[in-house]
Amino acid sequence: MTNQQLIERRRKALGPAYSHFYDKPLHLVKGQGVWMWDDQGKRYLDCYNNVASVGHCHxxxxxxxxxxxxxxxxxxxxxxxxxxxxxxxxxxxxxxxxxxxxxxxxxxxxxxxxxxxxxxxxxxxxxxxxxxxxxxxxxxxxxxxxxxxxxxxxxxxxxxxxxxxxxxxxxxxxxxxxxxxxxxxxxxxxxxxxxxxxxxxxxxxxxxxxxxxxxxxxxxxxxxxxxxxxxxxxxxxxxxxxxxxxxxxxxxxxxxxxxxxxxxxxxxxxxxxxxxxxxxxxxxxxxxxxxxxxxxxxxxxxxxxxxxxxxxxxxxxxxENLLANATEVGAYLEGQLQELADRYDMIGELRGRGLFWGLDLVSDPDTREPISKEELRRITTDAAKQGTLVATMGRYGNVMKIRPPLVFSRDNVDHLINALDTVFARAN
Ligand SMILES: Cc1ncc(COP(=O)(O)O)c(C=O)c1O
CATH class of the missing domain: 3.40.640.10 (Type I PLP-dependent aspartate aminotransferase-like (Major domain))
Structure with missing residues (x-):
């Protein structure tokens, strides 16, 4: 069974009212802590899921x-x-x-x-x-x-x-x-x-x-x-x-x-x-x-x-003192995201607190014109290809959403920042 066949079966069985994240839908089969694995055994850092708030399958x-x-x-x-x-x-x-x-x-x-x-x-x-x-x-x-x-x-x-x-x-x-x-x-x-x-x-x-x-x-x-x-x-x-x-x-x-x-x-x-x-x-x-x-x-x-x-x-x-973790790792994440924002004009504004951040992406920092939602989707798809899961939000669909499980660590922040650095360099 290929993923394309599963997509077609799903469309018939559930109907057409459902959407997927990413241009190439992910077929996830396992999770643990901040990590998830797909059907090919590829590992992803989950920087998106607040539902698995204390980590997948705790x-x-x-x-x-x-x-x-x-x-x-x-x-x-x-x-x-x-x-x-x-x-x-x-x-x-x-x-x-x-x-x-x-x-x-x-x-x-x-x-x-x-x-x-x-x-x-x-x-x-x-x-x-x-x-x-x-x-x-x-x-x-x-x-x-x-x-x-x-x-x-x-x-x-x-x-x-x-x-x-x-x-x-x-x-x-x-x-x-x-x-x-x-x-x-x-x-x-x-x-x-x-x-x-x-x-x-x-x-x-x-x-x-x-x-x-x-x-x-x-x-x-x-x-x-x-x-x-x-x-x-x-x-x-x-x-x-x-x-x-x-x-x-x-x-x-x-x-x-x-x-x-x-x-x-x-x-x-x-x-x-x-x-x-x-x-x-x-x-x-x-x-x-x-x-x-x-x-x-x-x-x-x-x-x-x-x-x-x-x-x-x-x-x-x-x-596990996860409130303190959200505060401390959140402050580190803010600092690292701010450094990224200082380096890429495409990041118009960084907003959020704790372990919940949005990068407002713009095509022109002066006019604050949002990038298109298709462009952000290409960027998040590129991040997913590299094993890092982020998503999109906002009135214009141009804000990158970062909202990992509360057990996110400083090492996880470094991994995320490296991935974002790569995708923003490619998108520029
Ligand atoms: C702010 C907010 N309120 C309510 C809901 C609805 O929650 P549920 O999907 O569990 O019905 C959502 C879901 O995304 C939400 O983001």
Whole structure:
């Protein structure tokens, strides 16, 4: 069976709605730590996967999964120690009153449930998300994922807001009061909703602005924005699917970098190290209002196997000091990427924190004209050919995404930088 035959079988069996990374799709068969292997035995350094957050096939996580799968798997309508213990452990990582954890299976489900809870708790319906957002794929959350709707009209309960893009946005680095200026746009979006007869329930924010190409917002932006949202009677929902779980270094959560406490936090990808696991974390007061009206049941959300996996992932992060690793190796990675950026005009801006970085690639550093997404795809394909996996993101598809497992080492950084040096030299 050649890979071309497998591609054709896949297209028939799964249909045409799926895409591949890289011009030559990879057929991966094995993973361990930060490495993956293809069907020919070729090894790749994984600089992309936040899902295998504590490293591919981590033995402690695999053992927890197999051990509980061998014993019992049920759901939340039976008592089980695992789900209670996992919810308590996860909540212990949260600040403030964020102490109630509702397990689900995906980031989409988490965001869907968060909006339902916020709508019941506020008695309002309107939502605000950033332009070019991605929050998931259910019918409701698809509406909140403006990057995926390719010009379909917004529902009238939704308003978008320009993300805090100080590189290409309307207010740029060097100007005064950037945080207040970008937050003023949130206030305008609230007014737009109100003019259409919708009061604000949810301001959903992803504090890495990953889908927009990674942004470091002005330090006071989220505090100003949250004040507008709460004054209008809405809730702040932090989508931490990308930015949570130590990804940005220094803190467990991306929003902590901005010193705010959201009303609801949604989680997904890295929680299960590849096992489907997500959660909504909120305050007792908010969830009480929801429970006065509705029961919540999710057949697979919070099953004892998934809970064992979630618990094991947190144990690995704590026992292997992966938050400190993300901070320290992340600082080294930043330094090395900055040196690269100083040498290649094509790198217009380096943005990110911890182990989550974006290289904004431009055809002209003065005009900041993005390179085409096809050009970046050629570059990432070239890196993959050399055994280094990175990806693409951003409004223009021109930002190289670097987001390795949290166990990434300094040696891994050196390997990545050598590979990028080679591909940028070839692309120039
Ligand atoms: C910021 C963000 N939120 C939510 C989701 C949806 O998560 P899932 O694919 O687990 O449904 C994603 C997925 O890429 C995401 O990046």
């Amino acid at each position: 033995p402690h996580v695999v053992e927890a999964l197999c051990g509980q799968a061998r014993t019992l798997n049920t759901h939340t309508r039976y008592l089980h120690e695992n789900v209670v213990g996992f919810a308590e452990t996860l909540a212990s990582k949260m600040p403030g009153e964020l102490s109630v954890c509702m397990p689900v299976c995906t980031g989409t489900e988490a965001n869907d449930l968060a909006v339902q809870i916020a709508r019941v708790a506020t008695g309002r319906h309107g939502c605000i998300v950033a332009e070019h957002s991605y929050h998931g794929n259910s019918t409701l959350v698809h509406d909140l994922s403006t990057s995926e709707r390719f010009g379909d009209p917004d529902p009238d309960w939704l308003a978008t807001v320009e993300p805090p893009d100080t590189y290409r946005g309307p207010f740029r680095e060097g100007e005064n009061d950037l945080g207040a200026k970008y937050a003023g746009l949130v206030s305008k979006s609230i007014q737009k909703l109100e003019a259409r007869g919708h009061q604000l329930a949810v301001f959903m924010v992803e504090s890495a602005w990953e889908n927009q190409g990674i942004m470091q917002a002005p330090q006071d932006y989220l505090n100003h924005a949250a004040a507008f949202v709460r004054d209008a009677g809405g809730l702040v929902v932090a989508d931490e699917v990308q930015s949570g779980y130590c990804r940005m270094g220094a803190h467990w959560w991306g929003f902590k970098h901005y010193d705010i406490i959201p009303d609801i936090v949604t989680l997904g990808k890295p929680m299960g190290n590849g096992h489907p696991l997500g959660a909504v974390v909120t305050t007792p007061a908010i969830v009480e209002k929801f429970a006065e009206r509705y029961e919540y049941f999710n057949t697979f959300g919070g099953n004892p196997v998934s809970a064992a996996v979630g618990q094991a992932v947190i144990e690995v992060i704590d026992n």
